[in-house]
Amino acid sequence: MAKYNDTSPEGRSVRLLRVGEQVRHILSELLMRGEVHDDVLTSHSVSVTEVRMSPDLRHATVFVKPLLGANEADVLKALKTNTAYFQKQVASRVKMKYAARLKFLADESFDEAAHIENLLNNPKVAQDLGDDQSEE
Numbered sequence: 001m002a003k004y005n006d007t008s009p010e011g012r013s014v015r016l017l018r019v020g021e022q023v024r025h026i027l028s029e030l031l032m033r034g035e036v037h038d039d040v041l042t043s044h045s046v047s048v049t050e051v052r053m054s055p056d057l058r059h060a061t062v063f064v065k066p067l068l069g070a071n072e073a074d075v076l077k078a079l080k081t082n083t084a085y086f087q088k089q090v091a092s093r094v095k096m097k098y099a100a101r102l103k104f105l106a107d108e109s110f111d112e113a114a115h116i117e118n119l120l121n122n123p124k125v126a127q128d129l130g131d132d133q134s135e136e
Contacts, residue, residue, distance in 0.1 A: 004086040016057070020060065024051040024052045030086065030089055041075070044067065047066075050062075059103065060102050063107035083102050091103065122124065
């Protein structure tokens with residue numbers, strides 16, 4: 001009999017991923033509708049790119065990116081200022097035993113992807129890649 005395995009390839013359980021996705025949708029909806037009474041957040045479009053839940057579901061790390069990366073520091077400061085409001089809204093909409101504590105961080109994955117793309121487009125790297133392909 002096969003043992004049931006509820007973990008994803010990344011090592012996080014399906015439950016953690018599902019709850020993180022629910023939290024991401026709630027936060028995205030709050031920011032999209034402008035329900036937060038903060039001038040910085042209402043004047044910027046903010047994307048919630050990922051939410052990572054801790055194994056006990058008591059902590060959530062929220063990765064955000066303002067549109068075009070504009071005023072990232074100001075947006076993060078506004079999000080951290082309004083953390084209590086976001087936590088209250090998430091707790092009321094997600095039925096869990098404990099309300100998750102939110103921690104907002106800037107999503108650096110787009111910057112890393114752009115850096116890798118620039119490296120791959122570098123003529124010296126492209127030359128090396130071309131040599132490898134011709135040897136095959």
